[in-house]
Amino acid sequence: xxxxxxxxxxxxxxxxxxxxxxxxxxxxxxxxxxxxxxxxxxxxxxxxxxxxxxxxxxxxxxxxxxxxxxxxxxxxxxxxxxxxxxxxxxxxxxxxxxxxxxxxxxxxxxxxxxxxxxxxxxxxxxxxxxxxxxxxxxxxxxxxxxx
Numbered sequence: 001x002x003x004x005x006x007x008x009x010x011x012x013x014x015x016x017x018x019x020x021x022x023x024x025x026x027x028x029x030x031x032x033x034x035x036x037x038x039x040x041x042x043x044x045x046x047x048x049x050x051x052x053x054x055x056x057x058x059x060x061x062x063x064x065x066x067x068x069x070x071x072x073x074x075x076x077x078x079x080x081x082x083x084x085x086x087x088x089x090x091x092x093x094x095x096x097x098x099x100x101x102x103x104x105x106x107x108x109x110x111x112x113x114x115x116x117x118x119x120x121x122x123x124x125x126x127x128x129x130x131x132x133x134x135x136x137x138x139x140x141x142x143x144x145x146x147x
Contacts, residue, residue, distance in 0.1 A: 004026045004028050005026035005075070007105075008021060020106065021106060029130065031069040032128055033066065034126060037054075037121045038053070038061075038123060054121070055092045062099075077106050078106050078107045081110040081111065082116065106127075
């Protein structure tokens with residue numbers, strides 16, 4: 001299938017950025033991923049005090065969430081980074097680049113916050129994706145309610 005997304009890295013009158021696309025649009029099923037933090041499957045913090053380890057765990061969690069929707073990083077149209085210190089952004093970008101592996105970069109925003117939901121967390125990232133419409137006969141991604 002050809003790409004269902006269009007990335008515009010530099011609209012007329014805006015300087016291009018190697019870190020994100022200024023505009024992304026497409027067609028398909030909308031997928032919203034809640035902000036993910038550096039928590040493992042048991043809810044324990046991964047990489048306490050280590051922005052690099054936390055960023056990689058966050059992107060691994062995003063990957064799991066995207067997969068649950070039948071999506072991947074190539075389907076992501078928007079990322080929002082919440083960091084407790086903008087000095088963590090290089091670690092976030094490195095983890096992002098490792099997980100996107102050549103996929104066009106989505107639109108993005110970064111916000112420094114005074115705190116996240118737990119004091120030992122340094123990074124939280126939410127994502128929005130557009131997934132191609134299902135073809136007739138394709139199975140919906142498995143939906144599970146976990147409590």
